[in-house]
Structure formats: structure tokens, C-alpha cells
Amino acid sequence: MITDTAPSRARAGGRSARRAIRTAPKFDMLPGLTRALPVCEVMDGAQVERIDAASMDILENVGVQFRDPIALEDWKRAGARVAGEMVYLDRGLVRELIATIPETFTYHARDPQKNVRLGGRHSVFVPMTGAPYLRDLDDMRRNPTLADLEMFHKLSHMMPALHSSAHHIVEPYDHPISQRHLRITYSSMKHSDKMFMGMTTSPKNAEDVMEMCAILFGADFLEEHPVTTGNCNGNSPLVWDETMLGAMRAFCRRNQPVLCSPFVLGGANTPASVPATVAQLNAEALSALAYTQVIRRGCPAIYGHYLSTVSMKSGAPMAGTPEISLMNFMIGQMARFYCVPWRTSNTLGGAKTFDAQAGYESATTLSAVIHAGANYIWHSAGWNEAGMHCSVAKFVVDAEQCAMAHRMASGPQWDDFDEALAAIPDVGPGGHYLGHPHTQENFQTAFFMPELFDNNSIEQWVADGSREITERALIHARRLLDAYEESRLDPGVNEALLDYIARREREIPAADALNQEY
């Protein structure tokens, strides 16, 4: 965030490293979140075991459909019972396979200062992706271009609480769909030096992403270090398709993690029950997590999901509802039970504009996923209209909300407790603290001051133009973009990436949309 904090003041006083981080220039990325809050556990041990047993029963007896010949062969070799496209997974095999998934690992970014740890108490915020529309800098809803995507990658680079520039935050409609993944990946790499996500829209596209990562980081480096993340959605109930499984193989063979994400519309493609939905989702996630280890033992992998409940009136997905929060708490418990890092979704919502509904939905979701102990917190900025558009205004506000959640989840700071207590007799009953030296020295770091909330009097607010948060956020986004400075790619790497893209664009027919089964 832009503030008036002079760097000299921020560095004054030689205080603790944590305080230095908290007063650093406000474009700097916050370190990966290490959560100090206890997790919200709504199940006791016996209930966790009940979910586990129910999921294992599903895997053994109902089975999971893998609509992919290679995966079916892989499963046969791994010892699963395969009948047609149905795979029946013995619980012993599942437990043996998922046991080799690392509980924590480090993502490596282009700027090594921006590496982040994932799993256990370690969490990251990643912006939304996949929007076919945006609400732009004028709050106009329209189809996005590559320039719009670049804008979101720049904002991702600058917002301190975002740890990733993700991938296709918005879909660049001005590029052919068959070649789009190349431009998306390049923009992620070029406009931010944070980690990013990799397209999984087809196995071939995923291979292109891996090749570009090999150019950026070196092929050998990839073998040992996670540098990107793919998302593989399941088709709930209990189906994985060829596109997703092929992309999964492309990532796992290079030792790059994927999110194993059942796509849950609670009540429509799961039972009308919170615990039974969790049991099904858990079975689905486990089946894919196990398959990552069939592909490559020890490859990092992430327990994922997209999770909504469905309106009985309209069939529309809902967000910010109590059952989604409860399921997040429960799924977090299951992921920890299996010692696997866990991805969930943040800031989901169905509002059509950036109105109060969007605020309630996003804040409710953010709070739930923090208390649930999520690790890979995706869709953390910009999501609106059930993912149909990414809003610039909401993007910067959400990112500031993540910064506040980062602060909250880091827990209270006790380092100057005695010093602060000493101010109480100094000030005494009826006094005030603003002039006290301890206050003067600590106020800027003791209490978070949001840039995008207006807390002035109504008179001041009117004098400032009676601006609601959408307008203020768009002004803020323009200021950020004006201040953007590119963290330049090594020229040789840049050239190699552009050469690769040029070659692949010659090879891939612009009109070939057949391999785009997202």
C-alpha cells in the first residue's frame, strides 16, 4: 500500500526484525504467513475417523472413475483393482501412497527473497484466476485483454500480502485460445518476481509451462525445487478426466505440485449433508493425491477443492454461507490428519457489483479459511460474480484484507508488553496516551491502519468527494500502477522465453481449440 511513511522513520530506532518487516516500504511482499492462531477444529478425533472411514469405504466400494487410459494403466501397475474406467482403491494402498507427500515444502520464486514455505503453519495468499470478464479501472464490465492481465500481474506484484502472481487472473481474449497459455505464463513471469501458477488447460499446455519454467529456473533446478502450481479439478462426484490427469502428469513428472481439487457444488453433486459432502470430497481428493504419488513418489502435492453450496431456488452456487465455513474447518482437519498441505478458496461470492454483499461474502470466507488453517489460499483477490469477473477495485481491497488477516493470524505481539504497561502509571486515570513516548514510538506498528477503509467523519468524507469504497479503490489502483517498477528478467532468459513462445506459436495453429478442454 502507498503510505506517507518516510523510509527514514521506518528504519529509525533499531527495533526488532519483525518490526522492521512491519514498517518496510509498503510495496514489499510480506513474508509467507506463519500462523500463530489455533485452528478451529469442529470435529473430535472420533469424528475425523468417521470421515476417514467413510471416504475409504467410498474409495474401496463405490470407486472413482479415471477417464484416462494412461491413468488406468498406471493404477493397474500400482496394484489397484481396475474395472473399465472404475478404479477401486484399497485404504492400505491409499495410505501408503499419500504418506510420501511432503508435509511442508518451499516454493521458489524468481526473486529468492520471495520464496515462501507451504504446509503446516505456513500459508500463502494467491489471487483469483480464470475470470472471463473484468470490471476495469472505470468499473466497466467487459471482456479482458492481455493488457488487462498484465495489469493484474503488476498489481499482484505490488500488493504486499499476495505471495503469487497466479496465472490467468483474467482471460486474455485478444489472443487465440490455443496459444493463450504461452502469453499468460510469460506475463506471470515477467511482470512479477513472486511465484506464479501454471496452466493446466491441456497436457500439452502444461508441458509448455514446464518448458518455460525450465528456461526461467533451469531444468535441473525444477527437479529439486517447486516453482509453480497447477490446478487439477475433479468432476464431482468421483470422476477425474483425461485433460486434468494429463496435466497432472506433466507437472508431477517435473516434481511440480498440483492442487487436487474436487469441484463441489454442495447439494447438487454431493449429498445434502455437511459431513457426507466432506466425506465424498475427501475421497475424491485422496484419490488424486494418491495418483500424484503413482506418477512420482515424493512429489509435492496439495489437497484442494473448489467448494460452494447450491441455492435450491436457482441452482446457483452460493458463498459465505455457514456450511461452507464449517466444511472448510472440517476439510482442514482432514488434510492435517493426512499431513498434506491444503488449498482452499478465498473471497468467493456471487455479487454482481462491488456492493456490501461482496464485502460480507469475502470477509466471511477470508475469516473462515484463516481459522480453518488453510495453506494455499487461492482466489484471495478480485473474485466476484461467482468468478465470472475479476474486479480491479475488489482486487486491491481484498489484497489489503489479506494483509490484515496476515497480521491477525500472526497473533498478538508481546515483545514490548512490559514497556507498554509502564505507560499506564505514567498516564494515570483520565489521562491520554497520544503524547506518551511509548505511543509515539509504537503507534504505527501497533495497530493496522487500512488505506482503503474510510473512517473519517461524514463531514470530512463529503469534503473529500463522498466516495464509496469502489471509487477510492480504483483511485488507489491507478496510483499503484503509476508507481509500478518492473523487476526485470535476465535479458538472456527473457530472449529464450520469447524464442520459445515464437516457436510454439508457429507450431500451434491459432484456430486449434480442440486441446482446450478446461
Added chain:
Amino acid sequence: MITDTAPSRARAGGRSARRAIRTAPKFDMLPGLTRALPVCEVMDGAQVERIDAASMDILENVGVQFRDPIALEDWKRAGARVAGEMVYLDRGLVRELIATIPETFTYHARDPQKNVRLGGRHSVFVPMTGAPYLRDLDDMRRNPTLADLEMFHKLSHMMPALHSSAHHIVEPYDHPISQRHLRITYSSMKHSDKMFMGMTTSPKNAEDVMEMCAILFGADFLEEHPVTTGNCNGNSPLVWDETMLGAMRAFCRRNQPVLCSPFVLGGANTPASVPATVAQLNAEALSALAYTQVIRRGCPAIYGHYLSTVSMKSGAPMAGTPEISLMNFMIGQMARFYCVPWRTSNTLGGAKTFDAQAGYESATTLSAVIHAGANYIWHSAGWNEAGMHCSVAKFVVDAEQCAMAHRMASGPQWDDFDEALAAIPDVGPGGHYLGHPHTQENFQTAFFMPELFDNNSIEQWVADGSREITERALIHARRLLDAYEESRLDPGVNEALLDYIARREREIPAADALNQEY
């Protein structure tokens, strides 16, 4: 909430009592919340003891100012060291006094079906109070009248998750300030049969409230049963004034609970430190809680606070910030450490309109106070603009948010888990659940469907008039008010209340504002 649920369907099937509650006609009050979620504890036992020790040191050595001759005499008799207006409380005395505060108790409402338990795992939602402005049914910001207050009491009566009609939700400016408390109390009693709050704007006003409660419930009944709540704000740091202490005595002598509420603007009237702010607030709350037991041993009393942090730029109170959430978690731990019910504030925020800022602030606060385990959750509907106005639109949306929080905090429902699991093999991989009998029977109760969130497609939303949440909420509020049916007071009681008001209005000069030191 109004829904299309036919009562016959809601009663069909003879399912569990809980399910019956969940499908009851939607104006019915939800039972008092019995929280099943674990509380968020950010301090370990040693840190709780550190806060306790710091607070006791403050009480013993810094002292608390009681600006009230009667309280000073009371404290001398109780064995405290008193010097001028300063009272020094030995930790042994404090612990002995607060030990007699009931850990839980039952509030009695005019309709005994609406009695609610408070303390421990038992929580209630109470609307905001004290707004000098409202945003009305046309979203116009203006001074309120008694008719506006009556409207809010009617809405409080109808919103299922609100357990109280509170008192002066908005200030009825069309009545003389010196007589206003009579009309406010009558409106609370008449337009809702839920519990309500009692004015504490002066000791005499508090006595009037007690007299009116005695008319409504019987004087003897009051002696044994809490029926209302007063709020007594402290002047942080470490001051209690004559107005609040006098009102406190009026309530406690009749065995009616008060909220002992330090008024904290974190950083301005407390140290610039989260734990030190909690230590001071805790000392302040303890001093008043102890005094309630000097007034009457065993009288119920509630650990309270108003809590914000202050912007260093403007001095304005902030809400929805990470430190406020953390302090809520910590204060909840302290209240539980002392085994005293705990009041906090919900839906606080500084937005000037019902924009996304208001949504983020309210939802963040609601989530924090639920995870913190708050019991008396005040300001749960309508608060905006730092309490300067109560918004009709926000009132009904906040109340629905409370209903969602009620559902979430009640935890997952396991009663039909096996039955729901049995649907999974029925449906099988790639199937869908909407037609399954278990879904048909359980969908309405399995997943909360908010009335005031729009989750339709943008095309449907445009066809419906492109209405943002403010407009939809105001339409909803008008529909509610059209459907309002008064739960009539006993005619004799009603006449006695009106006689009392008429007599007191003759006795209290309309122009006498001198006793209105709120």
C-alpha cells in the same frame, strides 16, 4: 425472513427437534445460541496469567478513579483503600467479589418462549443502539423520530436471529431528552416480546426503567429473574463516573445485570500495544464487576467493553482491524478465566454508506466475536458510520448474517450422516444428487439459503432490475413491516405502563436535560 416454505412441508416427516426449529416459520426467534465451535484462544495459560497479574497490579498500585461519593463510601465499607476519588483494590478482594457473579443465567422475556440463557456456551444477538441518525426506508440519512425507533423494534421482533429489541436503537428526537427514556422503554416492551435493554442515561432514568419492568413482570419476579440489561460505560483509562455508577446501583439493587464496559479507543486511551490494552481494559472491567457485587452479592453482571483502535492519521475509531479481532480473542479468554459472561460489539464499522467497506467490517467483526466466544453480542444489526447512524438496509442484512453465524456456531449436523452417505453409491461417479430422495428431503435444512444475497446470473439480476444489496434489503424491510403483527401486551399492564409514563412526564420537566449525562 420471509420464504416460500409452506408450514405443512416444514412439519412433514417427523424429523428431529433441531430440524423442526430450523424449518419453523421464518419470523420465529431462533433459540439462544449454544455454541459448538471451539473458542479461538491466542494466549497460553502463562499469558493469561500475565494479563491477570498486570491487571491486578494496576488495580492495586495505579488505582481506579470512582467519581461518585456513594461508590467511594461503598468501597471503604467493602475494605478497599480509598484516597480522595482513587480506589486501590487488592487482588484478593477483587477475586473474592467477582467469585459471586453467576457464570450463566437466564434472561426472561415477555414471551417465556423467548427466554434465553447467557454465559458459558450460551450467546445472544442484540441490535445496535444509540444512533443519532438513521438511514431510513429510502436510504435517506436524517434524525430519527419515535416512529423510526418503533420500526426498528418491530424489525427486531421479526428477525429470527435477534434475541432482543434493545432500547434506543435510534434516538427519538421528537421527544424531550429528559422524558425520552420512558417512551423508549415502552416501545421496546410493546413492539416486541423478546428481552430488551434498559436506559442508563441517569440514575433516575434507570430507576424509571426498573419501575416499568416491575409493572411488566412484577417487582417480586425481578428480584429473582433478570429481565433487562443496562450498559455502564467506563471512561478509559481507569475512571467510572457518577452517572454510570448511579445507574449501575439502580439495576444491581433490583438484581438486574449491567454490562461493565470500558470504552476503549486503542492507542488513544490505552497503550499502543495489544496485550497492554487488554491488561488495562481487563483492570477496568474487573473494577466495575467487583463493584456490582459490593452493591448486591450474587447479582448477575457482564464483563463488557466498547473496543476500537484509533487511526493515527485522523484520530478516528477504526473497526474490522486485526488487532480488534485479536483483542476480542484475548478478552474472551480473560472473561472465561474469571467465569463471568462477556459482552462484546458486533458489526462495528466506519463506512458512511452501506457499501462494501461496511460489509467487510461487519463480517470481519461478526466472525471474530463468534470465534472469540462472546456471550452478549451487542450492536449486532444496523451499526454504520462509527455508530452515528443505524441503517435499515444494513439492519436486516446484519440480522441475516447473525442467523448464518448462529447456524455456523451450532456446528455440523451429524444426525443423518449414514443416511446421507448411503446416497453416494446410489448416485455413483458422474451422477447428480438433486433428484435423490435424501436430497429432496433434506436440502432445505442442510444448506442455509440467504434471502439477501443475490446469487443469480448477471442476466437474471439485470432482468430483476440490477438491484444492489441496499435496494434489495430495503424492499425486504418494507415487506417485513407490512407483515408485522404485534404480540399484544396484557391490557392491564399496558394501561399501568401508560399511567406510569403519564405521571412521570408530568413530574419531569421537558426542558430538564441536566440529568442526561450519557
